[in-house]
Amino acid sequence: MTALLEIKDLVVEFATESGSLRAANAVSYDVSPGEIVAVVGESGSGKSVTALSVLRLIPEPPGRIAGGEILFQGSDLLALDDEAIRRVRGKSIGMIFQEPMTSLNPVLSIGRQMTEAMRLHLGLSAAQADQRAVDLLKMVGIADPESRLKAYPHHLSGGMRQRVMIAMALSCEPPLIIADEPTTALDVTIQAQILELMKDLCRRLGVALVIITHNLGIVARYADRVNVMYAGSVIERGPAQEIYRHPGHPYTVGLLNSVPRLDRPRGSPLEPIPGNPPDLVSLPPGCPFQPRCGVATAGCADALPGLEAVAAQHWSACFRSRQVYEGALT
Amino acid sequence: MTADPHHPAPLLELRDLRKHFPVRRGALIQRTVGQVRAVDGVSLTLSRGETLGLVGESGCGKSTISRCILKLEDPTSGAVLFDGSDIATFDKPQTAAFRRRVQAIFQDPFSSLNPRMKVEEIVGEPLIVHGVESDRSAVAARVRQLLDVCGLSARLIDRYPHEMSGGQRQRVGIARALALRPDLIICDEAVSALDVSIQAQIIRLLEDLRDEFDLTYLFIGHDLSVVRHICHRVAVMYLGKLVELSDSDRLFDAPQHPYTQALLSAVPVPDxxxxxxxxxxxxPGEVPSPSNPPSGCVFHPRCPLADEDCQRTVPDLDVVGPDHRAACIKIDRPVLEPA
Known part of the structure; x- marks a missing residue:
């Protein structure tokens, strides 16, 4: 299947007081039509910066997209002028952010914010756009949608605001939605409601979904394929079941061993990854994970490993990925 | 494990604790138009060496309980008993002694550490305020020792909070909490803001310290996987009330209250x-406003088992199994075998 979105060797740099840093360091991943792809990683791994680059939302300066390609339906988004990228945002790619209170405009009514994009991108009249907004709110499970159009964001709970964001993201029927930590700020029962809603709608409408998260449980429940990021690079990619059952990178193994699990009794062993994530201004030589890695060898500090296939549709960026994959190093 | 869940004298006891906040209207002449029942009749005990998890979603009252225990709020009614005495009756010296023995670790070490103080002052301040150490070199030596216990290099003693990572800051917060050798530490979302790999390090540290210093924790959290990992017993709250209280493994393996069941079902497992x-x-739905809670069982509007009885009857926290209580009239009461 041809990819809907293909990110190739994306480099994003930020100028900081202590020097220039690469928030995304040759990031590549792709998304096929209708699938759910997870991008998982810790703070500073580059997962959000990559997503923001797709919609060209990186603040410049201090940020700068310094290289690579982002192909969406075959055309390079990085080559578009401002006018053309505005037609992509909302129309072709919907975006859902973590904190709906900051991504919704507090002084505009819900109806005004929902209909703006539809009138612009779909050319609907005010009445048509209102009707479509009501239908969309119904679809995302908001009761009494007509009166909600007149409400302001602060009238709604966090879960309701996130439902409005989903309705807005879907409003122009984009083939792709990018959701950046969509439920991190929500309570667990509301998180389940929102994720279930997103999954059902995307499956039903054939929309591809990129979920950016740090939560390995959410990835396991919802994703078809997974990209694991560390220090600005994708260090492992594969089908979700594969990645959890046979991780091919020591960092992925470390992550899986450091999450407490609801299905394991008290005091089950937890093996934290030692040390801290690297400072992006002064990355360690060679593999960026090498100083924290339990199976690193002398050669790991000499060169940066690239993604190599360890199984069908499964890649890992580690010199010892074969042995890690086979479980020979634990 | 040092815990003995059947220890006769609890270190901490909440007796029918209630904290209601008045809702006021009017600019000049304020009148009270209602009450927010943040905590509405909670009874709990916490034994020495035990870790009790307090879980529930935003607005369930778990943080208000921690503020009442820390004497940052006065209860509307009921009592907080520490080592058998009501903390509301403490005079000044007793309060000072109480504050030495009860410490807290908060969620965001960036906002709970003074940004203008160096690590030495942050960790050493409680020692000076409580008159434990007076000369500067003794304080510095004790601070170095505390940093070492918390896995921090003594080199960090001259750093400011912004010069450290999130994990390091949380270790500083823990070192400060340990400075006065407390008996009880309230961990209020203490690992919630940390990245996965750092969170695991801090959980391990809290467990090691618990064993080494015989600490008692009240562990308030919303991440149920973390709570299961660290807690001996767990109390589940909903809208100001306890809905279930049990030994941790029993609660997670066989939850009885429909709210607990739904809560556990909502947590994804990384597999x-x-x-x-x-x-x-x-x-379905959302948590109702605590200023206008539903009649009968407060959970009934969202409950899959609810019927008309549930709208009328306020359920008691009844025994549903050995060391296991739940507040639901729809649960079959087991016939308990004599212990």
């Missing part, structure tokens, strides 16, 4: 194969 087999029960 796609298990997730595919699991039943996902999605709880």
């Amino acid at each position: 796609p194969e298990i997730e595919q087999r699991r039943q996902h029960q999605i709880l």
Whole structure:
């Protein structure tokens, strides 16, 4: 299947007081039509910066997209002028952010914010756009949608605001939605409601979904394929079941061993990854994970490993990925 | 493990604790138009060496309980008993002694550490305020020792909070909490803001310290996987009330209250194969306002088992199994075998 979105060797740099840093360091991943792809990683791994680059939302300066390609339906988004990228945002790619209170405009009514994009991108009249907004709110499970159009964001709970964001993201029927930590700020029962809603709608409408998260449980429940990021690079990619059952990178193994699990009794062993994530201004030589890695060898500090296939549709960026994959190093 | 859940004298006891906040209207002449029942009749005990988890969603009252225990709020009614005495009756010296013995670790070490103080002052301040150490070199030596216990290099003693990572800051917060050798530490979302790999390090540290210093924790959190990992017993709250209280493994393996069941079902397990087999029960609706709680059982509007009885009857926290209580009239009461 041809990819809907293909990110190739994306480099994003930020100028900081202590020097220039690469928030995304040759990031590549792709998304096929209708699938759910997870991008998982810790703070500073580059997962959000990559997503923001797709919609060209990186603040410049201090940020700068310094290289690579982002192909969406075959055309390079990085080559578009401002006018053309505005037609992509909302129309072709919907975006859902973590904190709906900051991504919704507090002084505009819900109806005004929902209909703006539809009138612009779909050319609907005010009445048509209102009707479509009501239908969309119904679809995302908001009761009494007509009166909600007149409400302001602060009238709604966090879960309701996130439902409005989903309705807005879907409003122009984009083939792709990018959701950046969509439920991190929500309570667990509301998180389940929102994720279930997103999954059902995307499956039903054939929309591809990129979920950016740090939560390995959410990835396991919802994703078809997974990209694991560390220090600005994708260090492992594969089908979700594969990645959890046979991780091919020591960092992925470390992550899986450091999450407490609801299905394991008290005091089950937890093996934290030692040390801290690297400072992006002064990355360690060679593999960026090498100083924290339990199976690193002398050669790991000499060169940066690239993604190599360890199984069908499964890649890992580690010199010892074969042995890690086979479980020979634990 | 040092815990003995059947220890006769609890270190901490909450007796029918209530904290209601008045809702006021009017600019000049204020009148009270209602009450927010943040905590509405909670009774709990916490034994020495035990870790009790207090879980529930935003607005369930768990943080208000921690503020009442820390004497940052006065209860509307009921009592907080520490080592057998009501903390509301303490005079000044007794309060000072109480504050030495009860410490807290908060969620965001960036906002709970003074940005203008160096690590030495942050960790050493409680020692000076409580008159434990007076000369500067003795304080510095004790601070170095505390940093070492918390896995921090003594080199960090001259750093400011912004010069450290999130994990290091949380270790500083823990070192400060340990400075006065407390008996009880309230961990209020203490690992919630940390990245996965750092969170695991801090959980391990809290467990090691518990064993080494015989600490008692009240562990308040919303991440149920973390709570299961660290807690001996767990109390589940909903809208100001306790709905279930049990030994941790029993609660997670066989939850009795429908709210607990839904809460556990909402938490994804990091294993796609298990997730595919699991039943996902999605709880409808949202938590109602605590200023106008539903009649009868406060959970009934969202409960899959609720009927008319549930709208009328306020359920008691009844025994549903050995060391296991739940507040639901729809649970079959087991016939308990004599212990």
